[in-house]
Amino acid sequence: MTGFQTLFYKEMLRFWKVATQTVAAPILTAVLYLLIFGHVLEDHVQVYPGVKYTVFLIPGLVMMSVLQNAFANSSSSLIQSKITGNLVFVLLTPLSHWELFGAYVLAAVVRGLVVGSGVFLVTAWFADMSFAAPWWILIFGILGASILGTMGLIAGIWAEKFDQLAAFQNFLIMPATFLSGVFYSVHSLPPFWQTVSHLNPFFYMIDGFRYGFFGQSDVDPLHSCLAVAIFLILLSGLAVQLLKSGYKLRH
Amino acid sequence: MAAIQINNVEKSYRTLKAVNGISLSIEEGEFFGLLGPNGAGKTTLISIIAGLNRADSGTVTVHGHDVVSDYRQARKLLGVVPQELVFDPFFTVRETLRMQSGYYGLKNNDPWIDEVMHHLDLTNKADANMRALSGGMKRRVLVAQALVHKPPVIVLDEPTAGVDVELRQTLWKFISRLNREGHTVVLTTHYLEEAQALCNRIAMLKAGQVVALDSTSALIKRVSGSQLVVQLASGSLPDELKDLVSHPEELVLGSKYTLRVNEYQDVEPILAKLRLSGAVIEDMQLQQADLEDVFIQIMEGEK
Numbered sequence: 001m002t003g004f005q006t007l008f009y010k011e012m013l014r015f016w017k018v019a020t021q022t023v024a025a026p027i028l029t030a031v032l033y034l035l036i037f038g039h040v041l042e043d044h045v046q047v048y049p050g051v052k053y054t055v056f057l058i059p060g061l062v063m064m065s066v067l068q069n070a071f072a073n074s075s076s077s078l079i080q081s082k083i084t085g086n087l088v089f090v091l092l093t094p095l096s097h098w099e100l101f102g103a104y105v106l107a108a109v110v111r112g113l114v115v116g117s118g119v120f121l122v123t124a125w126f127a128d129m130s131f132a133a134p135w136w137i138l139i140f141g142i143l144g145a146s147i148l149g150t151m152g153l154i155a156g157i158w159a160e161k162f163d164q165l166a167a168f169q170n171f172l173i174m175p176a177t178f179l180s181g182v183f184y185s186v187h188s189l190p191p192f193w194q195t196v197s198h199l200n201p202f203f204y205m206i207d208g209f210r211y212g213f214f215g216q217s218d219v220d221p222l223h224s225c226l227a228v229a230i231f232l233i234l235l236s237g238l239a240v241q242l243l244k245s246g247y248k249l250r251h
Numbered sequence: 252m253a254a255i256q257i258n259n260v261e262k263s264y265r266t267l268k269a270v271n272g273i274s275l276s277i278e279e280g281e282f283f284g285l286l287g288p289n290g291a292g293k294t295t296l297i298s299i300i301a302g303l304n305r306a307d308s309g310t311v312t313v314h315g316h317d318v319v320s321d322y323r324q325a326r327k328l329l330g331v332v333p334q335e336l337v338f339d340p341f342f343t344v345r346e347t348l349r350m351q352s353g354y355y356g357l358k359n360n361d362p363w364i365d366e367v368m369h370h371l372d373l374t375n376k377a378d379a380n381m382r383a384l385s386g387g388m389k390r391r392v393l394v395a396q397a398l399v400h401k402p403p404v405i406v407l408d409e410p411t412a413g414v415d416v417e418l419r420q421t422l423w424k425f426i427s428r429l430n431r432e433g434h435t436v437v438l439t440t441h442y443l444e445e446a447q448a449l450c451n452r453i454a455m456l457k458a459g460q461v462v463a464l465d466s467t468s469a470l471i472k473r474v475s476g477s478q479l480v481v482q483l484a485s486g487s488l489p490d491e492l493k494d495l496v497s498h499p500e501e502l503v504l505g506s507k508y509t510l511r512v513n514e515y516q517d518v519e520p521i522l523a524k525l526r527l528s529g530a531v532i533e534d535m536q537l538q539q540a541d542l543e544d545v546f547i548q549i550m551e552g553e554k
Contacts, residue, residue: 006353
């Protein structure tokens with residue numbers, strides 16, 4: 001195994017050894033969202049013509065799980081090893097900044113997709129799902145998980161304490177996810193908030209992901225894909241630069 | 252080519268100058284001691300060599316490879332045992348060592364991992380989780396982790412701090428063997444007798460600077476003569492002997508005194524003066540100067 005493969009494998013093992021907490025728990029949370037919101041809103045809301053609210057909700061919940069878990073994986077791994085000090089075992093090795101970046105983000109993507117698939121498999125029991133454009137599902141799933149895995153990496157590098165990481169998660173990631181149209185279509189918003197939503201990169205991830213299921217979306221999926229890809233490239237550039245400079249890791 | 256070449260390295264933390272212009276050359280095959288009081292800059296210097304810290308100025312090379320611009324080569328050649336007792340609670344000892352081998356791109360490293368575990372008395376803990384190990388055992392794993400890739404240069408930052416005699420002996424036996432086989436060893440420790448027994452050359456650091464650099468034997472020769480340690484049952488040290496006391500705090504504590512003697516002939520007059528003053532000797536030893544005396548002299552001389 002190369003150094004990169006080892007770190008990737010270690011990161012996978014790290015979450016897999018505590019899969020109850022890292023995989024099963026988020027799946028349960030997503031199912032609860034579906035049952036409660038689906039039950040309350042099923043008869044009152046129809047976002048796309050001919051698409052039941054529960055069916056509309058499922059891709060959003062799946063994507064939300066993918067994003068949150070990708071973020072949680074890289075960020076918690078980094079902050080834990082920073083605080084316990086065992087990050088030194090990685091920092092002492094010849095692993096390059098690209099290898100560190102690749103291993104942490106790829107493991108985050110895997111966790112995001114594993115949880116997302118789990119959420120989908122369980123929630124799909126409650127609704128009749130269609131797959132209008134399955135490639136878009138995969139593409140947006142991977143891109144979204146990569147973005148959040150990278151954000152987790154940046155947050156993990158930056159944060160020195162758990163509460164700083166929690167702030168990053170609660171004041172940035174959570175609002176951006178909830179306001180991106182997981183539970184609604186942004187077309188139902190007043191024009192001003194529609195414009196604001198279009199500045200939120202999370203909106204394009206979820207909108208494009210949903211297009212894969214219904215073949216309908218607020219924005220052209222190609223346009224969303226471009227927005228998401230550009231955002232990923234910018235974030236990755238920042239993350240690699242931070243790793244290369246040793247920011248907050250090599251003092 | 253030097254195993255480790257340090258050129259004019261400086262490093263500050265805000266207003267504190269942790270390393271203040273250190274230059275050192277550690278040759279291949281040496282057993283090199285880096286001594287100094289807490290806060291002298293030993294760990295900072297080691298962290299700079301290991302790439303964990305970045306120097307503000309100056310350069311460090313390991314076998315000619317710069318630790319910043321050519322860090323991959325430099326780190327492959329270096330095995331560092333950090334001072335802090337850190338571990339990854341997710342894994343067993345064997346998993347930890349396999350993982351560490353993997354970071355260096357080593358496949359099928361089990362024969363060497365087994366050998367290292369054997370020499371550090373870790374074999375029967377191979378499948379124990381890291382969390383379940385005692386402090387001493389965790390320290391052994393830290394040493395093993397630094398050795399998985401058979402680094403030609405081994406750096407140990409206070410590896411024996413707070414560990415029992417057994418581990419110290421096991422560890423030094425193994426490290427000495429590696430040194431005889433050609434590995435360069437750099438050691439920091441507060442146990443000066445350890446440094447005296449193991450190191451062929453020593454640098455003493457104080458306030459981020461090298462204040463002494465010489466072979467261990469030459470350093471010990473700097474403190475001439477021996478010491479006469481007397482413990483008095485009654486009476487006190489006569490004034491004319493107070494100049495000979497080598498640890499000033501003993502004058503305050505009373506009863507036990509360490510006196511400098513240059514030759515054996517000096518002993519008799521001292522005893523005579525004590526007898527004349529009416530002091531009664533309870534215990535008496537004649538000691539050869541050791542590294543501790545040198546250390547104290549150099550650190551006090553630099554005040």
